[in-house]
Amino acid sequence: MESVPTNQTKVADRVLARIAEIGDMFAIEGEFVDGKEIQSGHINTTYCATYRKSDGTEDRYILQKINSNVFKDPRAVMRNVEKVTRHINWKVLRRRTDSAGQTLNLYPARGGRNYIELPGDGIWRCYNYIEGTHTYDIAENTRQAYQAGYAFGSFQDLISDMNPSDLVETIPGFHDTRKRFDRLMEVARLDPVARLESCREELDFIRQREKDVDVLLDLQKAGRLPVRITHNDTKINNVMLDEETDQAVCVIDLDTVMPGLVLYDVGDMVRTVTTPAAEDEEDLSKVRFRISMFQSIIEGYLDAASGFLTQEEIDFLAFSGKLITLEIGIRFLTDYLEGDVYFKTSKPDHNLIRxxxxxxxxxCLEAQMEEMEKFVQKRAKAIK
Structure with a gap:
C-alpha cells in the first residue's frame, strides 16, 4: 500500500459503484457505505472503503490495484507480499511485544486467494485499515524521524532470517545505480521528446558524480555487502504512526520488497526525512539538510537493527543517503526526458522539478558528509 488515507477525495458515483463491486469480492463483513480515493503515491490506484456491520459499527479497508505497467508480474508481487507479511505477523505475535515493524494484513478474496484478478482491470487486493494512525509526508520533528528509523530497522530485523532467494526481484535492477546512470545517458543522447535543452545543467551535475554510482555495487560484487530482503521504498509516509503519540505502529507499501542491500533502505530514509521540503518543491531555497533529523534516523535504525548489521554496512550508512538521493534524481530526470512514462505527474515539468x-x-548532503559519518560511528560504538 502506498500511504494511509490522510489525503482522500470524493469520487464519482460510478467509481463508488466500482469500489463497492471490488470490495464485495473480498471476505469483508458488512454492507458497503462509502468510498474515497487516496491520492498519495506515484504508482498504484488506491481506495479506502467503509463497511457497516449488522451491529451498526463501521470498519474501513484499503482496496488497491497493482500497476501492471510498473510491476510486470503482479502475481510475483503478491507472492512476495504474502510471504513477508506472513513471516512478520508470525514473529510479532509470538516473539515480540514491540510492534513497530509489523505490517498490514491481506484480506482473502472470496475465491480463497489474497487477491482478485479481473479481465481488463488487473489485480486488486484488500488490506485492513488500522484505526488511530496517520502518516506524514514530511517529518516535523526528531521524534518522528527516530520512529521512522526504528520502524524500518525493526522491519528489517524481523525479516533478517528470511532467505532472499525465496523472494522474486519484481523490478529487476531497481537499485542498480550503474544501469540507472547509463540509461539516463542513453535517453539524453536520443532525446525522444526534445526536452534535453531544458535540463543540461542537471545532466552535467549527475555526470560529475558518476563514480558514486558504482560504490555499493562494487562492494556487493566483492562479497563485502550481504544481500538481504529489503523494503525499497522507505519514505516516512510508509510508516503509520499512532495519532496521539506518534509512535511507529506499522510499515506499509510492500510492493517493492525484494532482495537488495539494507543501505538502499537507509538511504531512502535519509533522502525523504532529512529535508523539510516536499519532493516536488519548486523553491530550491527550501531544500536543505537537517542534521538533527539524520541523527534521529540513525539512532532509531541502529537501536532496532544493529544486531544483524555488519561493520561494512554501518560504514556506508551516511554515504547511502547521498547515493539514493542521486539515484532518485537520475530516475526523475530519465522519466522527464522520456516523456513522463513512469511516475504520475500533474504538470509538464513535474519530473524535472522533482x-x-x-x-x-x-x-547539501555532500557538504555535511564528514559530520554524518562521524555520528554514525559514534552511535554504533555506543550501542555495542
Missing amino acids: CRTQLKLVS
Whole structure:
C-alpha cells in the first residue's frame, strides 16, 4: 500500500459503484457505505472503503490495484507480499511485544486467494485499515524521524532470517545505480521528446558524480555487502504512526520488497526525512539538510537493527543517503526526458522539478558528509 488515507477525495458515483463491486469480492463483513480515493503515491490506484456491520459499527479497508505497467508480474508481487507479511505477523505475535515493524494484513478474496484478478482491470487486493494512525509526508520533528528509523530497522530485523532467494526481484535492477546512470545517458543522447535543452545543467551535475554510482555495487560484487530482503521504498509516509503519540505502529507499501542491500533502505530514509521540503518543491531555497533529523534516523535504525548489521554496512550508512538521493534524481530526470512514462505527474515539468529537489539535497548532503559519518560511528560504538 502506498500511504494511509490522510489525503482522500470524493469520487464519482460510478467509481463508488466500482469500489463497492471490488470490495464485495473480498471476505469483508458488512454492507458497503462509502468510498474515497487516496491520492498519495506515484504508482498504484488506491481506495479506502467503509463497511457497516449488522451491529451498526463501521470498519474501513484499503482496496488497491497493482500497476501492471510498473510491476510486470503482479502475481510475483503478491507472492512476495504474502510471504513477508506472513513471516512478520508470525514473529510479532509470538516473539515480540514491540510492534513497530509489523505490517498490514491481506484480506482473502472470496475465491480463497489474497487477491482478485479481473479481465481488463488487473489485480486488486484488500488490506485492513488500522484505526488511530496517520502518516506524514514530511517529518516535523526528531521524534518522528527516530520512529521512522526504528520502524524500518525493526522491519528489517524481523525479516533478517528470511532467505532472499525465496523472494522474486519484481523490478529487476531497481537499485542498480550503474544501469540507472547509463540509461539516463542513453535517453539524453536520443532525446525522444526534445526536452534535453531544458535540463543540461542537471545532466552535467549527475555526470560529475558518476563514480558514486558504482560504490555499493562494487562492494556487493566483492562479497563485502550481504544481500538481504529489503523494503525499497522507505519514505516516512510508509510508516503509520499512532495519532496521539506518534509512535511507529506499522510499515506499509510492500510492493517493492525484494532482495537488495539494507543501505538502499537507509538511504531512502535519509533522502525523504532529512529535508523539510516536499519532493516536488519548486523553491530550491527550501531544500536543505537537517542534521538533527539524520541523527534521529540513525539512532532509531541502529537501536532496532544493529544486531544483524555488519561493520561494512554501518560504514556506508551516511554515504547511502547521498547515493539514493542521486539515484532518485537520475530516475526523475530519465522519466522527464522520456516523456513522463513512469511516475504520475500533474504538470509538464513535474519530473524535472522533482529532479532538481533531489540534486539540491545531494549538494547539501555532500557538504555535511564528514559530520554524518562521524555520528554514525559514534552511535554504533555506543550501542555495542
